[in-house]
Amino acid sequence: MNRQQLVEQIRKKQTCLCIGLDPDMERLPSVLSQGEEHPVLAFHRAIIQATAPYCVAYKLNTAFYEVLGSTGWQLLEQTLELIPDTHFKIADAKRGDVEHTARQYARAFFESLGFDAVTVSPLLGKDSVQPFLDYTDKWTILLGLTSNAGSQDFLQLPCGDGYLYERIMRQASGWASPNQLMFVVGATWPSQLQQLRQQFPDHFFLVPGIGAQGGDLQAILESGQAQSDAGLLINVSRAILYASTGNDFATAAAEKAAQYAREMAGFLQGRK
């Protein structure tokens, strides 16, 4: 899915909500354990069906699948097939390795699995990111400023004439166009996000940290939109997935997603 198509979905639905499909076995609704198919798959089927009208993207965090072993990797493949073509598909994998290895990761996520986008760590430098960028019809989502407190340990260190995360983003923005390169910027750092938007007016930001991590949605929408279009994918995982763990889990997830979508609509109105 290219930028125009993604922006068109955002405009049409008036939402830039991305839903994180991070299956936590300990929090799955108990009603699902009796079914014929794997409870995670039944869960995702119901969640996707209920929430698809309120979001434009789904993000699958590989950790939550890998913890289930090879079954988990199967569930990752099967979950991906449940997502309609109208929705942007993100592998939240944060891979980062030397070129020869990175090429295998890029193939895994873009070719074998068919994701639209994958999150990538910039730590190892350009040659470790290039194999992802070589897929010019796919998206590389580079870690900029992550939402966790630990981002202060290294990413927020002064490095030359700015912080390390700024240096990384500035350098990386020269590696590819904003039509195939996004940045992760955590909602938990609203003033930094505002400054980053001024420095990078054209890039899409994938914004985690709303919901369970406490980021302020309104602040992000006010200051985070790009110059020419929304330029935001705002991710919510747990607050939607586990809105209820009773039999009404899907309805509860849809209501929560609709609530986020409504909040976004006000801010996105009138945008191209």
Added chain:
Amino acid sequence: MNRQQLVEQIRKKQTCLCIGLDPDMERLPSVLSQGEEHPVLAFHRAIIQATAPYCVAYKLNTAFYEVLGSTGWQLLEQTLELIPDTHFKIADAKRGDVEHTARQYARAFFESLGFDAVTVSPLLGKDSVQPFLDYTDKWTILLGLTSNAGSQDFLQLPCGDGYLYERIMRQASGWASPNQLMFVVGATWPSQLQQLRQQFPDHFFLVPGIGAQGGDLQAILESGQAQSDAGLLINVSRAILYASTGNDFATAAAEKAAQYAREMAGFLQGRK
């Protein structure tokens, strides 16, 4: 496997060779394609049997399994079962994510899969590494200075009173003891490795970059050993795995591994 047991293996075998099991479908010996089991598994079975006497560790690079989809993840599990208990098992996964996610990765590699060690990216800071360190009977192998040219983009940036990689290693060395924390230091930066050894006399270094990447084994052995014991795991992947792609691939791999082991023996002699 704890430090004492690992050092005992190194002492006994007079080698600190680690062999990377990175299955490249395009380079597998053609003789394996006719067998009953998956060619990757047959390949690893033969390679492990042939090389086990000459190495103390095997390192599985997850990228080369993930590119094969859920079958690949199964092969990862099955390959792990082929490795004898006498050998140290490393997941070269370079995972790095926020705490809540990192906890799932740690469970995946230490519990579900049962690796002794996993490589971890420090970029997201202490809270992203802590879930791995919480397994005090396992090893966290943190990226220090990676072997690729791209490490010059960010890891080798001046940051405060040193380079970023030094800053990371110094800070991280306070997070856990050298009995559960190693660093990745590339063989392609011999003078930096020598300096790092002086700054970190007690930590094990996992050293990639020998073989296909051109690092100098002798230089590493001369300057890289720890104060109290070898403190080195030197990884070779392609140069051993694909020493021959003919019917003699296992013998050729064993010969190549034995050759590396012999070079190491001279330097390790007399070490505890």
